[in-house]
Amino acid sequence: MSAPQKPGPPFWLLAELTYRCPLHCAFCYNPVDFARYEDELSTEDWLRVLREGRELGAVQCGFSGGEPLMRQDLEVLVAEARRLGYYSNLITSGIGLDESRIKRLKAAGLDHIQLSFQDSTREVNDFLSSTRTFDLKRRAAQLIKGQGYPMVMNCVIHRLNIDHVERIIELAVELDADYLELANVQFYAWAQINRAQLLPTREQLRQAEAVTQQWREKLGNKMRLLFVVPDYYETRPKKCMNGWGNVFMTITADGLALPCHTARMLPGLAFPSVREHGLREIWYESEGFNRYRGDSWMKDPCRSCPEKENDHGGCRCQAYMLAQDPAAADPVCDKSPEHHRVLEAIAAAGKPGMIEKPLVFRGPKESRRLDRAF
Amino acid sequence: MSAAIDAALLLDARPRIARGLRLQWEPAQDAHVLLYPEGMVQLNASAGEILKRCDGERDVTAIVAELEQAFEVEDLQQDVLAFLQLATAQRWIEGL
Ligand code: SF4
Ligand code: SF4
Numbered sequence: 001m002s003a004p005q006k007p008g009p010p011f012w013l014l015a016e017l018t019y020r021c022p023l024h025c026a027f028c029y030n031p032v033d034f035a036r037y038e039d040e041l042s043t044e045d046w047l048r049v050l051r052e053g054r055e056l057g058a059v060q061c062g063f064s065g066g067e068p069l070m071r072q073d074l075e076v077l078v079a080e081a082r083r084l085g086y087y088s089n090l091i092t093s094g095i096g097l098d099e100s101r102i103k104r105l106k107a108a109g110l111d112h113i114q115l116s117f118q119d120s121t122r123e124v125n126d127f128l129s130s131t132r133t134f135d136l137k138r139r140a141a142q143l144i145k146g147q148g149y150p151m152v153m154n155c156v157i158h159r160l161n162i163d164h165v166e167r168i169i170e171l172a173v174e175l176d177a178d179y180l181e182l183a184n185v186q187f188y189a190w191a192q193i194n195r196a197q198l199l200p201t202r203e204q205l206r207q208a209e210a211v212t213q214q215w216r217e218k219l220g221n222k223m224r225l226l227f228v229v230p231d232y233y234e235t236r237p238k239k240c241m242n243g244w245g246n247v248f249m250t251i252t253a254d255g256l257a258l259p260c261h262t263a264r265m266l267p268g269l270a271f272p273s274v275r276e277h278g279l280r281e282i283w284y285e286s287e288g289f290n291r292y293r294g295d296s297w298m299k300d301p302c303r304s305c306p307e308k309e310n311d312h313g314g315c316r317c318q319a320y321m322l323a324q325d326p327a328a329a330d331p332v333c334d335k336s337p338e339h340h341r342v343l344e345a346i347a348a349a350g351k352p353g354m355i356e357k358p359l360v361f362r363g364p365k366e367s368r369r370l371d372r373a374f
Numbered sequence: 375m376s377a378a379i380d381a382a383l384l385l386d387a388r389p390r391i392a393r394g395l396r397l398q399w400e401p402a403q404d405a406h407v408l409l410y411p412e413g414m415v416q417l418n419a420s421a422g423e424i425l426k427r428c429d430g431e432r433d434v435t436a437i438v439a440e441l442e443q444a445f446e447v448e449d450l451q452q453d454v455l456a457f458l459q460l461a462t463a464q465r466w467i468e469g470l
Binding site for chain 2: 009011012057059060085087089111112114148149150152
């Protein structure tokens with residue numbers, strides 16, 4: 001067991017500029033109670049956060065949300081990120097992108113754009129019959145390519161669209177994408193509420209991977225295809241965030257500094273606000289960032305596990321959600337005494353004809369309702 | 375194509391940093407780095423010196439000559455060409 005060493009500098013600064021979003025994805029990764037946090041950071045706050053992050057050594061900067069294009073000062077923030085020497089990434093659904101906006105973003109020095117296929121559950125038919133959503137994506141894709149950016153697409157995959165992976169790949173080919181990430185939904189926030197409807201079956205997963213592999217061979221270098229398996233189907237957890245407080249810092253719309261964008265849910269941990277503390281102090285001194293650094297916080301089976309360097313015991317949020325203990329082994333691991341919970345969820349997904357509760361679509365009204373119910 | 379013609383063609387090429395990548399000096403690492411979506415490579419001193427001259431304007435002959443002058447060494451051509459080929463394979467540069 002080793003005491004936490006002094007951590008290196010953060011590498012990634014993720015700015016979740018707003019929780020506002022015109023869409024209602026049933027797998028949204030924003031906190032379920034997001035409607036509480038309406039008090040967004042000001043432009044000046046964000047400029048200071050960017051400056052302090054860069055002074056701390058961060059190199060990559062992501063702008064996400066919600067939908068970051070909802071912030072009218074996005075161009076100002078991108079320009080400052082560029083001036084400071086960040087490599088800037090915009091993660092967007094493309095809604096709100098038009099010719100003048102993309103030109104301004106390009107002129108401000110934006111380095112990279114990732115376009116997400118969104119809301120393919122509520123609009124699954126629309127999406128698959130390639131009408132409105134597809135037109136919107138095509139327009140966004142043309143704008144992005146028109147400014148010389150590579151076309152990088154991300155599509156969240158789940159039980160309700162996984163059987164259409166082939167169609168999704170075809171859409172990406174039609175959109176002339178350079179890169180397509182088929183990322184299986186991970187079960188946090190809204191996706192956790194909707195897990196029974198969103199977790200694919202083992203057979204679906206096998207099929208989808210086989211189809212993806214065929215297309216990979218067919219497309220060769222023309223388009224790169226990445227398929228991310230849901231970690232419920234693994235026997236070892238992911239090395240979450242590459243280690244807690246190791247390389248990654250998220251700042252939420254209302255100014256909370258987090259070691260990962262879902263950590264806000266963890267009980268008994270007060271995360272500092274950038275309204276009150278500088279980033280250097282937050283990174284090196286705060287209880288929130290120090291709690292799960294190193295491995296002295298681990299319990300068995302992780303504490304005595306020869307593999308602990310590989311995965312640091314997995315994801316703290318998943319441990320909390322599935323084992324009700326954020327310091328437990330991630331139950332995805334088959335050495336975890338709570339692993340049966342993951343197996344039960346998988347078994348339930350495979351049972352035909354189970355009674356399904358309705359999907360809960362993300363939105364301010366639902367957020368307030370769920371917040372009360374808890 | 376013979377090796378000699380091959381090398382001659384390469385000497386006329388004007389390599390530049392690949393689209394979407396950025397080369398910059400990073401004081402925190404005391405090194406040149408190449409930035410790309412969600413990642414970074416830290417370059418050693420010679421790689422940094424070569425890549426910072428890959429601006430799409432200078433041809434390889436000029437790059438070699440500049441380096442030989444700046445570092446007061448001779449016969450860098452083979453080393454520089456080998457590195458540029460490697461950098462092309464890594465998709466760090468285009469136009470070789
Ligand atoms: S996941 Fe969907 S609803 Fe949530 S922020 Fe992204 S686009 Fe909006
Ligand atoms: S027991 Fe803990 S450290 Fe070991 S593999 Fe499982 S999650 Fe990782």
